[in-house]
Amino acid sequence: MEFDSLRSFGIEVLSVEDDGLVIGASTEGFDFESLKDKITNFLSQEGKFKDTAAKLWDINSGKKWRLDYILSKELNEKWEELKDDQIYTVDLSVSCAVYITNVVTQDKEESDEKFQIRLSAWRKRKELLEIQRDAMESERFDQLATMVQVYGGSFLSSMIGLDDSFCVRIEINGAGLKDIVFNYPYLFEVNEYDPYSIELGSAEGDNVGELEFIEPDETSPTICVIDSGIQENHKFLEKAIQKHLSKSFLPSDPSTVDGVKNGGHGTRVAGSVLFGNQIPKSGKHQFIAKLANARVLDQTNSMPRELYPPALMKAVQSHYEKDCKVFQLSINSRKSVRQVHMSDWASTIDQLNYETDSLFVISTGNINRETNFLDINNPSVKQHLIQGRQYPKYFQEQSAKIANPSQSAFSLTVGSICLNDFDDPDWKSFGKLNEPSAFTRSGPGIWGMVKPDVVEYGGDYVQEKNSSPNLITKEITSPETVRSTASAMSAIGRDKVGTSFSAPKVTHTIARILNQWPNASSLFIRSLVAQSARWPDVELPLSLNEKLELFGYGLPSLDRALENSQSRITFYTEGKISPKQAKVYKIAIPEELNRPGDSFDYLIEVSLAYKARIRRTRRGTKSYVSSWADWVSGHLWETDQQFQERVLQYASTSVENAEKLKTEPIKWFIREQSDWGIVKGFKRNDSTLQKSWANLKSYQLPEHLSIAVVGHAGWEKDVYKEEIPYCLMVSIECLHPEVKVYEKIRIHNETQIEIEV
Template structure:
């Protein structure tokens, strides 16, 4: 359909709405075989307008219908089977055994659905299939069974069946790592004394054999808290910050430390802030001391106030203080977006049935301080289904996500002033719906739902499992440290630009969120997942040009971007521009940032025209010379969306021949004064231009030669 779904209209015709998808596809069930009322309306509508009427009868209802058809057997094939190449009933092979979840439509009460599930289970067993489990909940009815191909084809023809699919794939890696002992670990690489130091602002960091030699210092604010991690959260955060995602480390057969750690304990052993200290003051003291005493350039704060959700207007004092510190300390401050329980107890099944739509609800907005402008806020993606190998035949444990889809608990943007937030997403685990216990389980109590990090009591066990955006944030801090190790003199702006400029939304997340639209996809995933290798190195066919610079308020700069002939023809090419700056902020003002910056990529026109167009003019200078629209590279996202951010990225892709525009492109960067124009003389920033050519082209060598000239 298009337009309103008009559920009440369908019900008045004796039709029950069984399901509706984001693409506005409805599945309806008729209580009578002939659907008489619906057919009468169709006939009246087909007859056209009656006398003295402009529209046909029921046009407001029926004109919204694009297509009508029956639910076919192939429509009941689930997404996992389709990904495996099973798209039609004939694809089920007689000689193959299939472990399947058979889901029924929500028709009738729980007792009626239970009887129907029993009938189907009895039929499967009568046809030599095996039934392992069945589940009848408030809105979900399922049977898990192993069947042959012929029986699978038969099940697709049962009208009560809504969906047949493979069960979620179990996550073996979490269980494999969690029980590892020191002798079983891969080789632990030697950590260099030149590794960047990440400041962990949390509940402290305990001694642990895998990081003892790289914890350079520990403090407590206030000192009476002590430095030991009695809560456990800080040690887990440190583990992610040092190692990143340990699954990749174990798969590679080595354990690499990418950073050293300095800890500032700001939480007590119950995981709460000190009652006698103001949080903004704690933040300022902790970050300043770690910066001055241990040289921290990257900080991770995997803490969030779930009672204060950012609604897009002013940020709180906590976020504003961190924004100020990012500018004062030239620091990359990375914060967790925050978490939310998707549904209350009575509606827990909607965690599965309403996913991912509920992520866009107003109650799911960023937690303080993640709305800050100069911070990198991080949302969460799932590492997989979260189902452990021991529960592969258990239908009472239900997965919500697959790998690289948004975690069901992740909070979303926008940030202050409508800025794109979260800036990035990364792996943070998932939820699993436990029907028997009637609750959602996460990594802390069901390890496969989480990702692996360090345990705060290593004498008990070396590793723990955890779920949350508090896991994703230190993984991004790990990536920032890897970039800083490559460019030790880089400003915080350059590191932020490299992180965001390397990010892409995973295909799995984009596909799952596609029905929600591009705007909601960016609200949930921001700019995507950062790639530290892509950020730190150019390739033969992909080149990054960068600059760190300073602009006076209300001035502009023009950068020459050389475009070799090889880049102007032959296949898919792209240019991506990223800009990061750290404006002064004022917590009490609606126009929070005191300075704004923007960029524009032009081609095919002279630099003289560009300077004449942008320079300050008097009345005697005459009108502003126009820059034709054909000279403007239409970067996406557009200027209106990206200029709300202090770290901006946008790209354009070419497939046609562009030789008519010549070898010279120009990037215009503008610095516009807001309320800070009277107090700030200039603004620091970092700028990137990434040029990529899809076919193997020696782009790097051509550009390097031109730039040397």
């Protein structure tokens, strides 16, 4: 159903929920009872809708439902306890979308000239409606401001506008908050302020011999570390710090120094960006990147309430726009993300990615080690164990899912795996090498997206062998980090664990990529990181779904990201695509590699990344973006003509209809429908970074490996003008190293073949 068409009944659609609930606001003086009468009268007319009103509509014009659908779970649970005179800090999201009709289409008998006249008129109406939308945003903000002022409240942030909504942080008493929630009709989400504090072991000596650091090359990328500040005169960091770019965004503290006790936080993150998994101990070492220090956390490792994350992200990106493409963000909410709308924080990051091609690398967040009180909505690792939920099964709990803003659609989200294991008569680590860290958070992301995208080494906790275990860190299970020496600690050590330190190791890989391809787009980087990643070998009895939820696409490989090998070749292309358009790419396979008598094993990997404009008031990836893209492959023994016809049908109708052929599909790990791939329950096209892989025998290799990128309509109505950028990568690897495929396939594909359908 086209929900926005409800405007003809006097209803503005604010948001659409998964269970079919439409949250709407009455317009033009309509009330919901007259709406119900109007719909009933309409549906009772002669025709197919006769007598079906009761089946289709249940109109709830009360107010209790607003609490269930608009408030965050935590705020809803404490709603009855709110005191009228107590001050609360909340983040509000307000809808201000306009209804634009579908773009006009050309009639069979209509001349091109007449069609262009009608199309031009439609575009003029669309332009006027978009101007109206801007005026509506201003008007609704003024309305909200009046209600806030009546109760003596104040705004803690500026208004952050998105295509269909705006968000803002306010401070207001309980009476005013209740009035706004119940009586401000355009509200669709309310969240209570989260300080985004980060949970922060045994010390280790430097053990550093003769070591000399060399400044990075002038052409090396500058990585912005958004964190608690950095100890800029640290001997392991100083020559990489761009001090003229350092800035504190804290409202009352201009210092950019990392003031967090016991070794700092931003300093550790910065070291992980520069060194990855191996901090040098001797010799000469040239830095692979420059660092920009953006301090946003105070000395308690928390974000002050005056810093509203959406506004902060815009301020940081704007400040570093000329210098930084990549932003490292090891800051998360303390709890799992709300699976309703894309959050204001994550949406703003997505908007910045689309508008500026910035790339944010974000940690999944950590499950707390232990807490002094039981929080049933956010239990710690220790509380999971006490309540009988053992590792790794507690990752399936909703409370263990990824934390805001790591659900961001166009960012790279990073989880954590163990780098070692420990076991003695009294203590043991949770996991072994490459198994999930006890504290990491699992996917999927919002609307079924594959999240985390990838994983890196962030360490593990060690637990006592009893029914109520204490949890500690050990050197052997902790990653080595650069530490602030302000607390008289040594310069490096193994005493902290967390996704805060796994995420910047992926940023280290990205810095290496940018050294090799300085002008690489964010789409190229995302695709290449995913393309280089593979699942690590683990002994844990995890299902395929659980592995995908914990590892994403796997552990990236710097070697596979930067180089091909004699047994592996990678192709890539970047372009733009419109809805109902397909671009077919063909890789020719030499006959000597697919001879019937051979049975060598081949791994085929395909990654696609795209980005588009976004809006917050709708749910589902394909409603969140203005347009979307996915990829499909040729079947085994399918002719070029059959594949092109199937792709054309898919681009214009549906995936189900396009699949009804007698040829045999390649057994991809994740496919276009949730029950088609090897793993069930995931759809490849629910994600904006779409990777899948398949194993083929040499005799199964086709004459041409055909991959099509297909464009689809999202919320943008003007599909004639809409184009979204994408990057596609395809790798072919023979798993028998003695078989040399690189030169054979390269020579056979000197000219890229692209066919527009």
